[in-house]
Amino acid sequence: MEGTIDLQDWLKLQDWVQTGGHAKFVIQGGEVKVNGEIETRRRKKLREGDTVTYQGRSATVHL
Numbered sequence: 001m002e003g004t005i006d007l008q009d010w011l012k013l014q015d016w017v018q019t020g021g022h023a024k025f026v027i028q029g030g031e032v033k034v035n036g037e038i039e040t041r042r043r044k045k046l047r048e049g050d051t052v053t054y055q056g057r058s059a060t061v062h063l
Contacts, residue, residue: 003063004045007034007052010061016054026054 005013008023011032017023023042030038033053034046046052050061 004047005061005063006042007032007039007044007046008042010046010052011054014052014059016057031055 007027008017008020011017011023011026012020017026026032027042028040030040031054032039034044035051036053046061048061048063052059052061
């Protein structure tokens with residue numbers, strides 16, 4: 001889908017996780033929130049303006 005990025009890929013691009021395996025672990029472990037809600041789907045499609053929170057950090061998605 002154009003104009004989106006998978007949550008796991010976005011976390012890697014932000015250098016919040018080092019590998020896809022690490023992304024899978026923290027997402028499926030319930031450590032990541034998207035727009036204030038815990039998200040456990042690695043391939044959750046993020047869109048422009050979504051907010052991601054992990055380990056006390058928050059960032060807005062810009063594609």
